[in-house]
Amino acid sequence: MAKLHLGVLGSGAGSNMQSIVDAIDAGKLDADIRIVLADVEDAKILDRAKRHGIPCQYLDCAPWKTKLEGPAEDRCIELLRSAGVDTVVLAGFMRIVKPGLLAAFPNRVVNIHPAILPAFPGVHSWTQALDYGCKVAGVTVHFVDAGTDSGPIIVQKTVPVMEDDTPESLHARIQVQEHVAYPEALNVIASGMYRIEGRRVRIGR
Numbered sequence: 001m002a003k004l005h006l007g008v009l010g011s012g013a014g015s016n017m018q019s020i021v022d023a024i025d026a027g028k029l030d031a032d033i034r035i036v037l038a039d040v041e042d043a044k045i046l047d048r049a050k051r052h053g054i055p056c057q058y059l060d061c062a063p064w065k066t067k068l069e070g071p072a073e074d075r076c077i078e079l080l081r082s083a084g085v086d087t088v089v090l091a092g093f094m095r096i097v098k099p100g101l102l103a104a105f106p107n108r109v110v111n112i113h114p115a116i117l118p119a120f121p122g123v124h125s126w127t128q129a130l131d132y133g134c135k136v137a138g139v140t141v142h143f144v145d146a147g148t149d150s151g152p153i154i155v156q157k158t159v160p161v162m163e164d165d166t167p168e169s170l171h172a173r174i175q176v177q178e179h180v181a182y183p184e185a186l187n188v189i190a191s192g193m194y195r196i197e198g199r200r201v202r203i204g205r
């Protein structure tokens with residue numbers, strides 16, 4: 001077991017970051033959050049971080065709208081490193097991360113995606129699942145590789161799709177499981193008892 005030093009990147013409400021804070025506070029995850037960075041200036045994740053006394057700041061990623069690259073990527077790596085981060089947690093970070101960040105934290109960048117990958121990568125995955133007529137949906141926590149939502153899977157959880165679901169109600173049900181899945185996946189990493197073999201994350205001794 002090794003205490004994790006997390007750097008969280010987000011764009012939105014920060015409920016996943018909150019689930020990690022709650023797991024740490026409850027003694028269920030041996031970690032601390034060293035820094036929170038958001039690519040949206042007024043993102044609620046920054047307010048949440050401030051409320052918990054976690055260092056946080058806005059990261060201007062211009063001129064790109066959908067990726068973290070160039071000077072913004074350099075700045076991000078510098079901020080994470082100087083905060084002593086060893087594991088980068090993408091928590092609703094709505095940008096593609098590039099090889100620079102992945103090389104700075106090899107096999108130590110994780111993402112949460114609101115679908116049972118490899119189904120429905122990209123955005124609004126819960127709407128994609130509903131439109132496709134799926135009877136189950138869910139969440140995946142995975143290591144990040146050079147593709148989009150494509151790295152080795154650490155944890156997945158499913159939820160049923162109900163007859164009267166709207167995109168909002170289905171996303172809300174998925175989010176309940178997200179908040180279980182992220183601390184669980186980080187606990188796997190903290191345990192050190194896993195190995196990545198190709199696409200598979202083998203968990204256990």
Ligand code: GAR
Binds near residue numbers: 015113114
């Ligand atoms: C979550 O549902 C997360 O799975 C999703 O954004 C939401 C962020 O919520 N991420 C993606 O769609 C990434 N492709 P949060 O800000 O409350 O954690």
